[in-house]
Amino acid sequence: MSDTPVLDDRLKKERYEALVDALYQDVYRYAYWLCKNSALAEDLVQETFLRAWRSLDSLQNDKAAKAWLFTILRRENARLYERYRPDIVDIEDQSIADSDENEPDQRLDRRLLHEAIAKLEKDYREPLLLQVIGGFSGKEIAEILDLNNNTVMTRLFRARSKLKHIFVPGSESGDEVPEGDVAEDQD
Amino acid sequence: MKMDDLEFRKRALENPHDTDADFVAATASSASRQQLVQELKALDSKLKEIVQSVPIPTGLAQRLKSREPKATAAKTPTVFSRYYALVASLIIAVGVTLSVGLQSANPSAADLKFHDDVLNHVYREAPRYRSDLEDVSWQQINQVVAEAGGHLREDERIKTLHIKFANDCNIVPATRGAHIVLEGTKGSVSVIIINNSPVTTKFDVNDPRFAGKIIPLGVGNLIIVGEKEEPLETYEALITDAFEWVI
Numbered sequence: 001m002s003d004t005p006v007l008d009d010r011l012k013k014e015r016y017e018a019l020v021d022a023l024y025q026d027v028y029r030y031a032y033w034l035c036k037n038s039a040l041a042e043d044l045v046q047e048t049f050l051r052a053w054r055s056l057d058s059l060q061n062d063k064a065a066k067a068w069l070f071t072i073l074r075r076e077n078a079r080l081y082e083r084y085r086p087d088i089v090d091i092e093d094q095s096i097a098d099s100d101e102n103e104p105d106q107r108l109d110r111r112l113l114h115e116a117i118a119k120l121e122k123d124y125r126e127p128l129l130l131q132v133i134g135g136f137s138g139k140e141i142a143e144i145l146d147l148n149n150n151t152v153m154t155r156l157f158r159a160r161s162k163l164k165h166i167f168v169p170g171s172e173s174g175d176e177v178p179e180g181d182v183a184e185d186q187d
Numbered sequence: 188m189k190m191d192d193l194e195f196r197k198r199a200l201e202n203p204h205d206t207d208a209d210f211v212a213a214t215a216s217s218a219s220r221q222q223l224v225q226e227l228k229a230l231d232s233k234l235k236e237i238v239q240s241v242p243i244p245t246g247l248a249q250r251l252k253s254r255e256p257k258a259t260a261a262k263t264p265t266v267f268s269r270y271y272a273l274v275a276s277l278i279i280a281v282g283v284t285l286s287v288g289l290q291s292a293n294p295s296a297a298d299l300k301f302h303d304d305v306l307n308h309v310y311r312e313a314p315r316y317r318s319d320l321e322d323v324s325w326q327q328i329n330q331v332v333a334e335a336g337g338h339l340r341e342d343e344r345i346k347t348l349h350i351k352f353a354n355d356c357n358i359v360p361a362t363r364g365a366h367i368v369l370e371g372t373k374g375s376v377s378v379i380i381i382n383n384s385p386v387t388t389k390f391d392v393n394d395p396r397f398a399g400k401i402i403p404l405g406v407g408n409l410i411i412v413g414e415k416e417e418p419l420e421t422y423e424a425l426i427t428d429a430f431e432w433v434i
Contacts, residue, residue: 020251025243032241042244043296049251080296114237131202132235138202157200164200164230 124159203227298386316375320351335365376413
């Protein structure tokens, strides 16, 4: 009698665990900044990996795993939380704990930037997070968000424009290019 | 073709790490362009530092590998949870006043699914609760509550309410529940008591038509749903004061 099913199960488990080890931190951080709450983020990550386990066979190339997981996570977020949105007004201040290593000015900068990221409109925050956390290219972000490439680049432009003024004295939010010059393509 | 300032600025803000030859050449062509790219790279560096400094929950990787989602695990009865429920029930039955208990900050995924199930049930049942229904007897109310594993102490304030419906409730399969409907100031108010895993936190129903609360109540949940602007806190206080689990 063949022991192939047992071998398959073991290989699947090994593949899944390697995926968890390699990507769970990035997936959690993306979830955290997406829903702005640590408890919801953990639920979201657990649901995401559970679904990933169930459909692991559909992942043809492990190099595409991160984009695949982020896509599942976004879908789960929409399914579980976007219909019912608890009263989360401000993101938890987990990432701006005062550190002795930081000078007061640096702590203020971090706090301002932290708040600015959290307050960015979702349309701008998402592609920026995918670029910064995921390291994805514009084309990859477009695929994950199901947008066209021009729209993604415009949103990245606007996201940085809105954040830049905090750190660059003299610049103002969103003043770099008139709206019409970077109008988003219709999706 | 030489890149103009507008195009350069757009490209820099889209991705200051762009390594395309035309962007690199355009950056090198002036000190102000180099300064802009440096500022944006510094911004990205700070951004990366902040978004990546979010603490990862302890043991998360292990929990993911065990493939036991927090929400599902909480709803799956185990020997321990049955034992825990029994002990909790006994303690409550000897007269410990019910309380909402410790609450976490936000509802879990399982809580939100429960929320949706509750709302679907209320919408489905709502047409049945006409205002001209007769009062149901106290005996009938407590029979239904007893079926769910609880007891409602006779309370004169509750007895003054027009309670027009009392029946078993099947929102969650394989659990026992009681569904009581009373006539409120704005219309029907559903009071549902279910002997299932308590939600992780008390939270409000979110719905265009109904207002409501989902409240962890000892070993189960109390749900109160009514029309918007119904004073649900009054009913919540009455029920939590008079109810006890006796399972």
